[in-house]
Amino acid sequence: MALDKMEDLSLNPVVSRAKLMEMEGVAVTQPIYSSYDKVRKFKARPDDLLIATYAKAGTTWTQEIVDMIQQNGDVEKCRRDTTYRRHPFLEWNIQEPPSLRYSGLELADAMPSPRTIKTHLPVQLVPPSFWEQNCKVIYVARNAKDNLVSYYHFHKMNKGLPDPGTWEEFVEKFMTGKVVWGSWYDHVKGWWKAKDKHRILYLFYEDMKENPKQEIKKIVKFLEKDMNEELINKILYNTSFEIMKENPMANYTKEFQGVMDHSISPFMRKGVVGDWKNYFTVAQNEKFDEDYKKKMADTSLVFRTEL
Template identity: 50%
Template sequence: MAIKGSLNSNFRKVLAVCPPPALKQTQPGTLLSQKKYTLSGSWAAQKARERQKEERIKTGVKLTGFFQVMDHKTGWEGMEPIKRTELVDVDGIPLLKNTADNWQRLWAFKARPDDLLICTYPKAGTTWIQEIVSMIQHRGDPQKCDQAPIHQRIPFIDLFPPKPFPHGLDEAEVMPSPRTLKSHLPVPLLPPSFWEQNCKIIYVARNAKDNAVSYFHFHRMNKGMPEPGNWDEFLENFLMGKIAWGSWFDHVRGWWEAKERYQILYLFYEDMKEQQEKDRKYNSGSQMDPAREIRKVAQFLGLQLPDQVVNQIVQHTMFENMKVNPMTNYSSIPSFIFDQTVSTFMRKGTVGDWKEHFTAAQSEWFDDACLRLLGDSSLVFRTEL
């Protein structure tokens, strides 16, 4: 099934026309704080941060991943309690409270011309594309990728975990160039230096139905996310954009339009998955051309890879391999943060799992809302292969 369309700013009117079927009028699973943030910054505070950064570099202090410096089996000295967070409105877009509290600093982030930014809506294949990019950069050598977990190799600049964990922004600021960075920010909230430096950006979009299901389960297992409520409540919040990083519709449309003006490679999760399935058949004797999407990424990065290297990347980034790889499956994160007994970080990695969650009425309501919210765009999403 294809969902085609464009951004509709009058979101609440659409929901009024397409009310959720058989859903109780319950309080949303997450509440937005009344506190709001603007995009201006403090010059004095910025100068102070620059001096701190220079001091860290001068004294040779290197921030390391927090799971290298602490033993989660014996305790976390100085650890702030992990609790379900609230959302805070930043220029009309809900963000995690810790991100909003550090907003001025994030907005003032200084991108470099050779930075590569990987951006997605949450749970749209972020870790998958990160590992593909990392393998391409290391010319298909898995040993180089296995030297550190993915969250250390590619800092998440808009994540501000509780103390004593270092922030992704801290790690990014002391990284040597060229840097590869991760973000879930929508176009309006991306620090302006990325546009000013015309950085290369890789964006991955996933169909809204599967994205909603995956994001729901991520909320369930991640103790640092807002309370998701039940599936019905979460689905309603998803459609209303009342979840962290805002509306899926605004997100995918904003980046789709930005690619016309900037160096943005826009990929679709379903294309990547389809090609992966074709690669399986190819390796079994089919005549299908393997690794199309991997070659597309490599070309965007200005690299030409031999077939042997491409095939190594294909095998290394198969979902079943990444799910058991401690460098990509986030198994190093302690269970009081990521409770993988509730749901694994890498859960299924399929297209069409939404059918196990949506009722027929919910599916019809969701499709109608998608068509109304994405009505005039050239964007097309597939919800099954």
């Protein structure tokens, strides 16, 4: 990311839009592309936990649930720092301007064990050391239509991503995988397949919305923790959309000013299932469904687009 203007950078650095590059058939931003060799060589540790998702599929929500479980429901400890510093975003890296510098890789390397790390990488681009060390992974998948809508709004407010263009243009880009982190279809299918070989807890955003308590219990069990009902209820409350939306340590308002413009769209926008109905035209929906059927014909994965 380069600077466009030089005035008043300390308060509000102006960031130019990221460019899209292709890496092993997957679209990524230029900074991810240029640092990927280092990412691939990342040394995972056996007690690392990886939280993997396609972007805007409930990542921050899951991170907050995991942190609350790890900190035994201690709200103050969970507010010790922002989400992206508590859980390094492995492949994300911003070098310019210096005031916004962020390297998930450097943060992770410097962090004491046990670490929780976040990634949006498709399964085939995850550093091999995670598999070699038999690390646990939590993957969250969200239905394509809602994921697309959320990702569109995120592109509009986040200058760290390429310009989304119009809604119509973005729908096309999403369907053809010409968006950062590549094809949604390949992403969810790749991780679904990988769960048969690795220690992966595969969760669905829609299940988390419908019965968050049940899904929290699944995570607690996966992390081999023992928690009573009272503690689970505390986690349930503190990781609700309403509470998290007001939490500066989770809602991305504390850093990255100049990159994220929350006046265009808040980072935590709606957090619902079925919002796609407010955006897709009848024609778009028909075309999308037809394309979806073809792309998802080779998987047992089933998604719900409404509750």
